[in-house]
Amino acid sequence: MHITSPSSCLALKVEDLKKSYKKVQALKGISFELRKGELFSLLGPNGAGKTTTIRILTGLIKPDGGSIFVFGEDITKNYISAKRLIGYVPQHINLDVELTVYENLLIHGLLFGMSLKEIKKRIDELLAFADLAQRRKTKVKDLSGGMKRRLLIVRALLHQPKILLLDEPTVGLDPHIRRKIWHLIKQIQEKGASILLTTHYMEEAEYLSDRVAFIFNGVIHRVGKPRKLIEELGSHVIDIYTDGGVKTEYFQDRQSAERRMFELRGKANSFSLRRTTLEDVFMKIQRVVEGIEKT
C-alpha cells in the first residue's frame, strides 16, 4: 500500500516515471515520494533502475514519461532552475584529478552561480565539516578513496541544495571509511536536508533510512520503514543448512523460533538463530518477484 503525503510535506514527488533504452524498459512507471527532512532509500539489484532514476532526477537523462515535482514544481518542464535545489553525488568519482580540492569546489560553485565570497565561505565550512580542511590545496589524485568520496559529498552540498541525491555513496570503501560516510550523511540529514539514497548495502540502508523502497526490473514492489518491513517478515530467523542448501524460516518472536529449533534437532545438519535484517526482506521480495516463493 502506498500512502500519499500532503504535497506541502514533500521535497520530491515522482509519478509514473518511465524510461526505456532501445528494447529494455529500465523504468516501468515508478512512483514514490521523498518527504522533507527524510532519508529515503531505493534498494535493488544491479540493473533494477536505481541509477536511471537518479540520473533522470539530476537531468542527466530525459524520461520517456511521468512527472517529477520538486517542492511542488514540475521539473520536467524546467530542469535548469530545479537543478539549483538538487545536490548530486554520483556512483563514480567524477572529480578533476589534476585540480586541487579547492579548485574542484570553486568550479562547482561558479557552475551553480554562487559569488566568489559565498563560495569561499562555504568551502571553509564544508571542508571543516567533512574533516578535509587540511587537504584544501591537495590535488585530488593524491587523496585516498574515502577522502574523494567525502569530497564528492562536500561538492554536492556546496550550493546549499534542499535535496541530496546519493547514488551508492560508499561503494568500494572499507567498512571503517563507510561508517565515517554514514556519520556524515546522518549529520547532513540532521541539518534539514532531504536525502534520496541508492545502495547495495542493506545494513547501510537499515542504519540510515527513514523509509526504503525495493525496486526490481524497473518496478517498485514495496515501500516502508525498515523496522516495520522487518517486523512484518518476523523479528527472528532460522537458517537451516541441509544437503540441498540453506532454507530460511521467519518467526514473529524469539520463543517461537526457539521452539522450532528444538524440533529441528537431529533433523537438519545445522541451523542458526539470528535477528531478521533488511537483507532478509530484500531476499524475500526478490524471491517473490522471481516467482521462487509466494507472497
Next chain:
Amino acid sequence: MKGFLAVYLREILILKNRLGKVLLSFSVNPLLYLFAFGIGLGRGIEVQGVSYLEFLIPGLISATSMLQAFAINVELNVARFYLKIFEEFQSAPISPLTYSLGEIFFGITRAFLSVFIILLIAYFSNVRLNLAPEFFFFLFLNAFVFASLGLTSAMVIKSHGDQTLLTNFIITPMMFLGGTFFPVENAPSLVRPLLEILPLTIVSRNVRSIALFGVYDEKSLIILFGLALLSFCLAYFAVNRAKD
C-alpha cells in the same frame, strides 16, 4: 556568465598545472617543420616573391592554430568518458550554449598560445611579419571554427581511438594540403578546386597575405563567418544531444 567562467576556468586551471609540458609540446611540431622545411630548404628558395621561410611561417601559424583548437576534442573525450566530468556540467544549472562557449573559447586560447610561440620563433629567425588586427582576427575565426568542430567530434564520437582516426584522416591532411607548405595554386588542376574550399586554405592564404603584404580578401572573411556560425550550431546541437 558564471557558468561560462566555470567551464573556461576549469580548462585554464588544468592548463596552468601543466603549462611547462603544454608549451613544450606546442613548440615541438612548429620547430620541427621550421627546421625541416624552412631552414633545411633555406632562405634561398623564393615562393610568391618572398623567401620560403617567410612563406612558411604564416602558413604554419594558421595550421597550428587549427590543430590546437581542434585538439580540445581529445581532452574533452577523456573528461567525458574516462573522468566523467561532463556529468558535472550536465547536472549543473547551465545551458548547452554556455558550456559550448566555455569550451570553444578555451580552444581559441590554446590556439593563440601556439600562435604566440611560433611568432616568437619567427622573431628569433629574423622573419618580420605585419601583425595587423586583421591577422589575429582571421586566426580567431579559424580557431573558433576548429574548436567548435573539436567540441562536436568529442560529443558525437564516443571512442578515443575514433577521435585519433578523425585527426589522422581529416585534420592532418588538411594541414599538409591547405596551403601551409606550398601555394595551393601549384596543386594539380584535378584536386585544386577541392583544396581551394578547405577552411585552412582560406585562412592561411589571407593570414599570409596580411602578414607579408598587409592585404586580405573580404569575401574570405564572410565565408569564414559563415563557417564559424555553422560549426558553432553543430557544436551546440551536439552538446544538447549528448547524454551519457
